[in-house]
Amino acid sequence: MKTKAMEDAAAIYRTPGELLGSAFDYIAGTGTYTFQNKVYASLVGVQHIVEARSGAADLRPSIEVRREKQRGAIPQPGDIVTAKIAKVQARMASADIVCVGQRAVKEKFTGTVRQQDVRATEIDKVDMHASFRPGDIIRAEVLSLGDARAYYLSTAKNELGVVSAMSVAGATMVPISWQEMQCPLTNQTEPRKVAKVE
Template identity: 65%
Template structure:
């Protein structure tokens, strides 16, 4: 029978080291890093649960249980919607607004970072961050991991990930005309972006419903 063996209540925060994979198995609210350490992916109570007698791996599971009032929490593998706040030569920072394929708004502030190598899958060395994103853009991204300074590393490398909403200088919602271009419907001006396709196009193509 699986049972919790935590002796005292321990509250942890995102990124905090919980243990090593040589000792524990990461459970809910926890993930394993490449260096074999296990980290918390959300704020909450740490729990250590013993393995069941018939489990092939007798290591206990370590997990973090958050509070429902905290709302959804970004975790590695999550799809998020984030608003770009700053674009730099090697990365862009963004505030995560929603989590999940059916987006649910977050209730805490979570920061995401899109590094140059995570913008697209090909010709990574030719990526120009300023031609991929601009402040105010809404991007759909995949959470890769919890990186430095408790900011999540995000990826837009898949075709369906990238900018899903952007405003032109004229104040209009821009529409996609290619995988790398958006156009202002008022002025006709074209701007470069890393555009999300498929589901992303549906959010971008307001006023362009007749196109397929």
């Protein structure tokens, strides 16, 4: 018999924008989406594979991401977090932290990405409005606890930055370089500080 501890140890945690597999192998289920024949997570949670029912027209298993119901995580300096940009100003962007590593947070934690923490080079040329937009999902590192209201976050590494963004047309944009994303519907490009995808 599986214990709760054994189930937790076997659980695979997923975050928005994370590649789950090929659309040729899986049907995109709850908490996922497909793009260019690949299935990605659309929310924070635990990955589940659901086998097709016998006699079903499509025999591929479904892949799902379901929200976690356990105690939430608390950000610590050095942690990699996923956050949603709430507001962008000239010298900083504020974001709501949604998960720490691959664990969802239960309480509200706010993070701040300062202009000097957006990227590692040409710091003085950073344009906050060309790096992030409200609604963007970013991957960032917690630098410190900051002030009483917010954690200081950094996206100054190649693998950190915007992982998911919506275009003006309402489509999930695709990264085309480290500083641009493109709308698949209109082919319009928008500037972003893009996280490098493995």
